[in-house]
Amino acid sequence: MELQQLTNGLRTWQNRREWFFNREHTDTYEQWYEGRYKRAEIWQKKIIGSLVKKDPRIKSLLEFGCGTTRFTRWWHEIGIEATGGDISPFMLGQAIHLFPGDLVLADSHYMPFKDHTFDALAFITTFEYYRNPVMVVREAARVAKYGIVFGMMNRNSTKVVRRRTQQLFGKNPFYITARFYTPAALIKVIDKALQGRNYTIEWTCTGLPKWFPVQQWSVPFGDFFGLYVKFNDQQ
Secondary structure, three states: OHHHHHHHHHOEEOOEEOHHHOHHHHOOHHHHHHOOOHHHHHHHHHHHHHHHOOOOOOOEEEEEOOOOOOOOOOHHHHOOEEEEEEOOHHHHHHHHHHOOOOEEEOOOOOOOOOOOOEEEEEEEOOHHHOOOHHHHHHHHHHHEEEEEEEEEEEOOOHHHHHHHHHHHOOOOHHHOOOOOEOHHHHHHHHHHHOOOOOEEEEEEEEOOOOOOOOOOEOOOOOOEEEEEEEEOOOO
């Protein structure tokens, strides 16, 4: 009975079941990026890197919701020392074999770090799952000194319609609890969370069809967008 209760507890967070507490899904997570999502990953890293490298103050970074560290392992390629954090022990159980840096098991709403421990904090395709996003942004702004990085699944995408349709037929469980944002919707959350702070925001979209003449633009349409909040009140 105790083992069953522990297993049930690991499947629940924010009073709901989440796919990243299911070994059936977490054990195959890396395979997604090695297959059909490989091209998408390349462009996602391009736009995120282009945003963050505009702020030369960023030398260290905490990526929360790091999963198996697919992106966490990449930050060093653009000169940033990364640490990973996640709520899922199943994800981190794989991460420790793939990532040589530091990892922490923790809740994004209560990060176990002192103020300004890192130069920046990143959320890559994980912010969509937070029930209290304002609280998470405020916690990120406490831990990060110079900025917050977001890599987001865009609500302005035909894939969102496909995902929701699949759910109606009992398929694609990965987005049942996800809230999809547009750049404008995310900025509203950020503005509410960071009242009184001096910051600027820059974003760009990608995830466009192969045949499209551009693969990155400043129009709020595409499967994915990157957004960087730069704090101007810190030196």
